[in-house]
Amino acid sequence: MALLEINDLHVFYGNIEALKGISLAAEPGQIVAILGGNGAGKTTTLRTISGLLRPRTGSITYRGKSLIGIQAHLIVGLGLSHVPEGRRIFSILTVEENLNLGGYLIRSDRKLVGERKASIYTLFPRLAERRTQLAGTLSGGEQQMLAIGRALMSGPKVLMLDEPSLGLSPILARSVLKTVREIANRGTAVLLVEQNARQALAIADRAYVIEVGRVVLEGEAAILAGDERVQKAYLGGFEAVGAG
Amino acid sequence: MSLGWSHKHRIAEAKGGKKGMGEFLQYTVIGLTVGSFYALVALGYTIVYGIIRLINFAQGDLSMVGAFLGWTLLVSFGLDRLPLYLALIIAFVVPMLGTAVVNLGILQFAYKPLLKRSLLAILITALGMSLLLQNTAELIWGPRIEAYPPNLLPSTGFFMGPVHVTYVQIALAFVSLLLMGAMVLFIQGTTVGTAMRALAVDHDAARLMGINVDGVIRLAFVLGAMLAAASGVMLGLYYVQIQFTLGFLLGLRAFTAAVIGGIGNIPGAMAGGMLIGLLESYTTGYLSGKWKDVIVFGVLITVLIVKPTGLFGERVAERM
Numbered sequence: 001m002a003l004l005e006i007n008d009l010h011v012f013y014g015n016i017e018a019l020k021g022i023s024l025a026a027e028p029g030q031i032v033a034i035l036g037g038n039g040a041g042k043t044t045t046l047r048t049i050s051g052l053l054r055p056r057t058g059s060i061t062y063r064g065k066s067l068i069g070i071q072a073h074l075i076v077g078l079g080l081s082h083v084p085e086g087r088r089i090f091s092i093l094t095v096e097e098n099l100n101l102g103g104y105l106i107r108s109d110r111k112l113v114g115e116r117k118a119s120i121y122t123l124f125p126r127l128a129e130r131r132t133q134l135a136g137t138l139s140g141g142e143q144q145m146l147a148i149g150r151a152l153m154s155g156p157k158v159l160m161l162d163e164p165s166l167g168l169s170p171i172l173a174r175s176v177l178k179t180v181r182e183i184a185n186r187g188t189a190v191l192l193v194e195q196n197a198r199q200a201l202a203i204a205d206r207a208y209v210i211e212v213g214r215v216v217l218e219g220e221a222a223i224l225a226g227d228e229r230v231q232k233a234y235l236g237g238f239e240a241v242g243a244g
Numbered sequence: 245m246s247l248g249w250s251h252k253h254r255i256a257e258a259k260g261g262k263k264g265m266g267e268f269l270q271y272t273v274i275g276l277t278v279g280s281f282y283a284l285v286a287l288g289y290t291i292v293y294g295i296i297r298l299i300n301f302a303q304g305d306l307s308m309v310g311a312f313l314g315w316t317l318l319v320s321f322g323l324d325r326l327p328l329y330l331a332l333i334i335a336f337v338v339p340m341l342g343t344a345v346v347n348l349g350i351l352q353f354a355y356k357p358l359l360k361r362s363l364l365a366i367l368i369t370a371l372g373m374s375l376l377l378q379n380t381a382e383l384i385w386g387p388r389i390e391a392y393p394p395n396l397l398p399s400t401g402f403f404m405g406p407v408h409v410t411y412v413q414i415a416l417a418f419v420s421l422l423l424m425g426a427m428v429l430f431i432q433g434t435t436v437g438t439a440m441r442a443l444a445v446d447h448d449a450a451r452l453m454g455i456n457v458d459g460v461i462r463l464a465f466v467l468g469a470m471l472a473a474a475s476g477v478m479l480g481l482y483y484v485q486i487q488f489t490l491g492f493l494l495g496l497r498a499f500t501a502a503v504i505g506g507i508g509n510i511p512g513a514m515a516g517g518m519l520i521g522l523l524e525s526y527t528t529g530y531l532s533g534k535w536k537d538v539i540v541f542g543v544l545i546t547v548l549i550v551k552p553t554g555l556f557g558e559r560v561a562e563r564m
Contacts, residue, residue: 076454
């Protein structure tokens with residue numbers, strides 16, 4: 001059984017079915033890319049796994065246990081950390097305070113909080129330089145680093161990233177994704193939602209292509225990158241445009 | 245309302261023929277004392293607003309509940325037979341806890357079902373809760389003006405130059421500052437306090453950090469109620485007379501203080517409270533007690549028109 005396994009997930013917004021039976025799996029050390037256009041259901045999938053949304057049917061199993069019905073703040077404690085779309089850092093708090101909140105569940109262990117912060121400052125030296133600065137004054141790239149660093153504070157086994165390269169310059173996007181690869185190499189399973197299919201497939205191990213709430217393609221990232229349909233829909237023109 | 249009379253009386257007492265600077269300083273001392281009560285209630289407004297964008301209009305009435313709980317303990321339970329310091333600790337702590345329970349009940353039964361609905365619905369409910377507390381208090385304690393034990397605290401003081409300061413004023417202002425200091429330390433210096441500030445920005449992102457958002461909201465209601473109750477007991481000790489209506493104007497004045505400070509802004513609420521206290525004291529002293537609410541609410545309207553974010557209410561813009 002995989003570390004994280006999702007089976008036939010159906011999620012509704014009111015009467016609208018956003019996910020129509022999504023299944024996917026992730027293993028430690030793997031980057032699993034979730035590709036697809038706007039409205040395909042990528043964000044909804046992540047929000048359902050992290051407990052912000054409730055599925056109507058289907059299962060989410062983590063280390064053999066069901067996550068369905070567990071509140072979002074408790075799911076973090078089980079080892080699943082979610083970097084939401086748009087980064088959602090706490091703009092009125094300092095960089096350091098943002099990281100402290102990432103370690104909210106381990107707050108009584110000051111030593112561990114300190115160690116994790118130190119390792120995040122090593123991973124993102126820019127954050128160390130700006131630790132007393134208000135997060136709202138950071139550049140887009142720095143905010144993304146902070147959002148990822150904050151999610152790492154809880155020491156996750158599964159890291160979910162929603163569009164980490166959005167709004168970043170190509171160079172910065174590449175460097176963020178390179179860091180994501182490093183994080184996975186340390187043994188974390190990464191679910192990577194990306195519009196930038198080319199770069200995502202370049203660092204991913206496996207990938208799923210979602211269209212209007214369904215998985216339409218899945219397989220090894222390298223093979224999908226060569227797939228005609230993927231090339232046409234997501235790797236084609238100047239800007240990757242989705243079909244969803 | 246009893247507060248007005250008593251306040252004016254105290255100022256008249258304080259005047260005692262002093263003119264000029266001495267008079268001004270005397271009003272300042274009184275203003276800061278009363279201002280510290282407003283600051284406590286304003287802090288409650290601002291903490292709750294910061295987290296769920298709700299003006300908890302019952303905040304002033306929670307003060308009244310605290311004042312009556314303290315009065316009941318002191319008068320009916322004969323706390324005055326205990327050593328003074330012990331009686332005072334009980335007369336503060338028990339009403340603070342009791343009022344916290346009341347506020348939690350309000351949150352759970354009145355606000356929580358509406359939290360995901362429109363803000364207007366919950367705002368009107370808050371006004372309803374204010375009336376509910378007043379009427380319940382009238383049922384329990386009656387409509388009469390009640391008096392705190394008048395000789396509980398010494399009425400003596402000392403002169404600082406031309407200014408007469410009572411020990412009670414010093415003690416009450418000290419307790420207020422202590423409570424406010426503790427609150428600031430908690431909110432600025434602890435991770436749970438940081439989480440409270442984070443909720444002002446983003447509830448879902450907070451959940452993703454592992455923060456129990458409902459728990460933090462409850463904590464804000466507990467803290468807000470405790471501050472209100474403490475200020476209620478202090479009002480009772482300072483003005484002696486209390487009545488079930490005292491929360492109404494108190495709440496409005498504290499609300500004004502919170503708005504002046506920039507609602508959601510913690511140091512702002514404290515400064516706003518002091519400012520309102522001073523304004524009220526100067527108006528009462530130099531004009532007349534009848535003018536004080538005109539001035540206070542005039543300031544509220546002016547701030548809302550000219551600088552709706554409050555005097556200290558500047559927020560850092562979010563960069564996307």
